[in-house]
Every structure is written in structure tokens, then in C-alpha cells.
């Protein structure tokens with residue numbers, strides 16, 4: 001046993017990315033912390049890293065092979081859907097009181113949903129089945145082709161390949177589903193802000209350039225009172241060991257080179273980002289002489305410009321503003337587990353993969 005551990009450590013030390021962990025980690029810290037210091041949107045930098053997109057394009061034919069390259073994401077899907085469902089329902093109950101059985105069943109019914117970096121559409125199909133009018137976007141054209149092909153072959157999905165207003169079969173339940181080959185910055189530039197009730201971006205943040213702009217653009221697309229869901233990997237030695245050394249090099253569960261340690265983001269860094277992040281004010285929330293009810297609009301303006309996370313309580317945000325939850329892969333069950341809220345050892349549970357939710361402040 002001791003020998004195995006020694007071999008593992010020796011192999012680990014020889015891995016180039018391990019040798020550079022310290023300098024890379026330092027570099028990554030700078031990337032996201034500088035992101036929190038200034039609010040000026042710098043749209044001159046794309047979030048799209050051509051090498052990352054080429055990597056995922058090469059793998060695109062494998063998206064729907066549940067035992068292949070993306071097997072772990074297939075297994076992760078129910079857990080992230082559970083998190084999305086539970087969180088949206090929780091906030092709806094806070095806002096509206098008891099919900100109808102229909103709403104409980106189809107939690108996203110009638111909501112506009114965006115999935116940024118949708119890959120082959122694993123999450124998008126589930127979002128549409130929950131009733132969301134879902135748009136999946138990806139910077140890889142071949143991923144969008146695969147996602148569209150898969151959705152079009154399922155008559156239970158209201159898939160449209162010709163834009164949001166296309167007619168869809170009335171005998172199928174669920175929301176409309178469509179895909180587009182584009183980036184979040186291009187979508188924001190074209191559509192404008194405040195378009196979606198729910199914006200998701202799962203396992204994408206650790207693959208983008210300019211993560212600050214990426215987060216800002218995702219956030220700007222959320223409607224007031226709406227939700228932003230992310231999942232990513234924390235920048236810890238344990239995450240390096242499991243997601244790069246073991247998953248890529250030792251077990252070959254995913255193609256070597258899929259992950260870059262320096263791009264991993266810690267939960268505290270995401271929380272810090274949204275403690276500093278304020279929605280850009282909209283014309284309707286600015287107090288002008290023509291505003292009929294000055295006190296109400298002053299409150300609205302304050303809500304619009306307050307940070308998305310007002311404060312942390314021992315490192316944890318208010319459950320109505322944001323939440324981080326660890327997700328842990330249990331190999332002997334072949335399943336991911338969503339660590340319960342309030343479970344002991346929160347930091348440990350979030351040391352590798354985790355989910356993140358934040359709500360855009362309401363303005364009414």
C-alpha cells in the first residue's frame with residue numbers, strides 16, 4: 001500500500017502540471033480576483049479559447065455515449081437537475097406561497113432558459129422536459145450539430161431548428177428547445193440584457209478565457225429576480241489529483257488535456273465575485289423627473305444596483321441570495337451525490353466538483 005502511494009506521488013510529481021501547480025494557482029487567483037475589482041465590462045476579450053473549442057469539437061461525436069468520454073456528465077445530469085429544480089421551487093415558494101401540483105411537476109413551465117456551453121445538449125433536453133423554453137448555445141459548431149440531431153430524433157421534445165417562433169407539435173409537453181452556435185458575448189450583443197429567467201452554464205467556466213467577462217455576460221442575460229446556475233471545479237490539490245491525475249492520466253476516463261488546473265475556480269472566489277457584482281442600471285430604474293412614484297423607484301434603483309450577494313455569514317451567503325453545494329462522485333454506486341445543505345465538512349465537500357446558484361436582485 002505504501003509502495004503504491006509512493007509510486008502515485010512519484011508519478012504525480014513528474015506530471016508537468018503538478019510541477020507548476022503553485023505558479024498556475026497564483027496566476028488563476030489573479031485572473032478571478034482582478035475580475036472582482038473593477039466593474040467596467042471589457043467586451044474586447046472573447047471568452048472563447050480556440051484550443052478548448054477544437055478539443056471539444058474533436059470529441060463531439062461521443063456526446064451521447066453514456067459509457068464514453070462524457071459518461072461522468074451523463075451521470076451528473078440528474079444531480080444538477082435536482083439542484084436547479086429544488087432551488088427554483090424554493091424561491092418560487094418564498095415569492096408566491098404554496099405552488100400548484102402542475103408547477104411542482106413542471107417547474108420551468110413558461111420560463112425562458114439559456115444553457116451556455118451546452119455541448120451535446122445533455123442538460124438542455126432535461127431543462128426542456130421540465131417545461132423551460134430552452135436555448136442551448138455553444139462555441140463549437142459540431143457540438144451544436146450533434147445536440148440538434150439528437151433532439152430532432154426524439155418526438156417527445158419540442159425541438160425547433162428554425163428560431164423561437166417556429167411552430168411545434170401541440171401533443172408534446174415541455175418547453176420549446178433550440179440550439180445556436182454562438183458565444184455568450186455575441187448573444188448578449190445581439191439580444192440585449194435581461195432575457196432569461198434561468199441561465200445555466202455547467203462545467204464551462206473552467207474552459208473559458210476571461211472568466212470575469214464570461215460571468216458578467218451570463219449575469220447580464222438574467223432577468224431581474226432570475227437565476228444563474230453554474231457548476232465547475234475548485235482549484236485544490238485534491239481536485240488536481242482526482243480530475244486531472246486520476247481521471248485523465250491514470251484511469252483515462254476523459255481525454256488527457258481536457259482540464260487545466262489554473263482555470264479551476266474556488267467557491268469562495270465565485271461568492272466574492274458576486275459580492276462585488278452589481279447589475280448595470282436599466283433606464284427604467286433610473287430616477288428621473290418624469291418618474292411617477294419617486295420612493296418606489298428609488299427602492300427599485302437601490303435593488304438594481306446592490307451587489308447580488310449582500311454579505312456572507314461565516315463564509316456562507318443567505319440562502320435567498322446564493323448557494324454553493326458540493327457534488328461528489330461515489331464510484332461504487334456509479335452515481336453523483338448532491339451534498340445536503342448544512343452537512344458538516346462543507347469546505348471538504350466542495351473541494352472538487354460543486355454547484356453554484358445566485359439570484360439577480362428583483363427590481364419591482
Ligand SMILES: C[S@@+](CC[C@H](N)C(=O)[O-])C[C@H]1O[C@@H](n2cnc3c(N)ncnc32)[C@H](O)[C@@H]1O
Pocket residue numbers: 047048049052053056057073116117118119120121122123137138139140143182183184201202203204207208209
Ligand atoms: C465540459 S463541456 C460541458 C458541456 C455541457 N455544459 C454539459 O455539462 O453537459 C464544455 C462545453 O463548453 C463549450 N465552451 C467552452 N468555452 C466556451 C465559450 N467561451 N462559450 C461557449 N461555449 C464554450 C465547449 O465547446 C463544450 O461544449
